Amino acid sequence: MTNIESPQWKELADIKDELAVRDWFMGTSGNLSIRITEQPVAFLVTASGKDKRKRTSEDFLLVNGQGEKAEATHLKPSAETLLHCEIYNRTSAGCSLHVHTVANNVISELYGDQGSITFQGQELIKAFDYWEEDAALTIPIIKNDADIPTLAESFSRFVNEDSGAVLIRNHGITVWGKNALEAKKRLEAAEFLFQYHLTLQSLRTSPSVIQRTTY
Ligand SMILES: CSC[C@@H](O)[C@@H](O)C(=O)COP(=O)(O)O
């Protein structure tokens, strides 16, 4: 039985609390999951529509590789469970985190037509295991389809490794990793890169900065 006492439940609940402190679950958005078994696939996923800032004994439920409930419960799995299924069915990842932030939404809109955003010359791309000096991290951006099976299908094209990140345009980001710590590290690093990029862009286009640099 995967309940509130299980180590995976506690690990995911702790991550949920940390992301809540960052205010990354606005308007009940966001969903999180952690793998329980590899074969057959089973994972804990957040219950749909909850206020994810609160810690309760009904925060997660167990689902199978098709996203169906794997235990008797009145809880409804996240509306976006199928995206988590793609990750656990296609890779050996252990954890997947999805959040909506202003920065990830703005970046996804600015670079949506381009289909991706690339970061280079940034120390924090090392959080994605890019260690060479000229390495570049590219995060794909997909269309936000309201039909979740269609969204899951376009998302799946970028799910080939045990860790990764995909932006969904004007929606949010999904990041996954071999374990919960790796997924969280990458989620935080991505948010740092988005905020840095937007801050730099707005300073570069601010009249006061342009004025100062012409002195
Ligand atoms: C309430 S707006 C956000 C939802 O539409 C969805 O994108 C989301 O992230 C949360 O849905 P949920 O079903 O609670 O997992």
Ligand SMILES: [Zn+2]
């Ligand atoms: Zn979402």
